[in-house]
Amino acid sequence: MSSTVDATETLDVQGQNCPMPVVKTKQAVDELDADGVLEVLATDPGSVSDIAGWAESADEFELVDQSEDGDVYRHYVRRTA
Amino acid sequence: MSTDTPAGPTDEPSRAELAARVAELEAELSELGEDVAAAQTEDKMVIVATQGTLDMAYPPLILASTAAAFGYDVTVFHTFWGLEILHEDHASELSLSAVGNPNLSVPNAVAALPGMDAVTSRMMRQKIDDENVASIEELIQTSLDTGVDLQACQMTMELFDYEETAFFEGVTTGVGAATAFQEMAEADIQLLV
Numbered sequence A: 001m002s003s004t005v006d007a008t009e010t011l012d013v014q015g016q017n018c019p020m021p022v023v024k025t026k027q028a029v030d031e032l033d034a035d036g037v038l039e040v041l042a043t044d045p046g047s048v049s050d051i052a053g054w055a056e057s058a059d060e061f062e063l064v065d066q067s068e069d070g071d072v073y074r075h076y077v078r079r080t081a
Numbered sequence B: 001m002s003t004d005t006p007a008g009p010t011d012e013p014s015r016a017e018l019a020a021r022v023a024e025l026e027a028e029l030s031e032l033g034e035d036v037a038a039a040q041t042e043d044k045m046v047i048v049a050t051q052g053t054l055d056m057a058y059p060p061l062i063l064a065s066t067a068a069a070f071g072y073d074v075t076v077f078h079t080f081w082g083l084e085i086l087h088e089d090h091a092s093e094l095s096l097s098a099v100g101n102p103n104l105s106v107p108n109a110v111a112a113l114p115g116m117d118a119v120t121s122r123m124m125r126q127k128i129d130d131e132n133v134a135s136i137e138e139l140i141q142t143s144l145d146t147g148v149d150l151q152a153c154q155m156t157m158e159l160f161d162y163e164e165t166a167f168f169e170g171v172t173t174g175v176g177a178a179t180a181f182q183e184m185a186e187a188d189i190q191l192l193v
Helices: A020-029 A046-055 B017-041 B054-067 B080-086 B116-131 B138-145 B154-160 B176-187
Strands: A009-013 A037-042 A059-069 A072-079 B046-048 B073-078 B149-153 B170-176 B191-192
Touching: A009 B046, A020 A037, A020 A046, A020 A072, A020 B054, A020 B138, A037 A046, A037 B170, A046 A059, A046 A072, A059 B046, A059 B054, B017 B046, B046 B080, B054 B073, B054 B080, B054 B116, B054 B138, B054 B191, B073 B080, B073 B154, B073 B176, B080 B149, B080 B154, B138 B149, B149 B154
Parallel strands: A009 A037, B046 B073, B046 B191, B073 B149, B149 B170
Antiparallel strands: A037 A072, A059 A072
16 A cells, blocks of 8 residues: 655654654654654554544644554654644 | 812823823733743643552653653652662663562462562563563653653652662752642643552
8 A cells, every 4th residue: 555645754663662653753753844744654553543642732743644554554744834 | 069089180090190000901911921821832741650660660651751742841750669760770670579469360379489579570571572662761761862851859869878870861869849749730730650
């Protein structure tokens, strides 16, 4: 399955568990320029709900897309400001 | 005609006085508005960590690093056995006991044998490693990297005879209950673990 979202950076947290996917996503998106998109590759099933919930409460970031590809969950987060 | 009403227009505040008062009130209002805005934007969480067993070391650190990712200003005040989590030499050796722990399927009579705590702890640590759950040291480093203030209770430091240098670099020392309480009073979330 391929995604239509173009990512500027990729963060690989495959194999890592709670709370690392969210914590490392936040650290990585802080480094993005405005409008930059981070692709997060994770294997933690909890990352789907965790990253969506985190993005909802974040002022400067939005969740663009989430998809499941076998055991890998892909999350796309854009920096809006 | 009554004589107790204020006489003469000279007692009334002048236009200029009123204008000055209005300007004063406007300034006060805008200051209050700024305070309210600041109070709303600065989300804060304080956790008091009192336990030093391997299982109880996780919740404060996981919640702290997560809250930091949510933009919260986070303080974890470590007191009593919670201090062990911050101890550079002890953090990787935190243990747990199967005695009186119905969640571990070891009979108490066996769990109470000498050396069993070490066995139980080693098994738990192996499981944590196998399941790719972050280690305590990793969570401490991540917490510090993301701006979490990890504090060591001064009174417990004296009680256990711990020097400042015994803790991970970046740990705040020299703080007591009053500091913790003050921070808790300002926080949106306060937890005792």
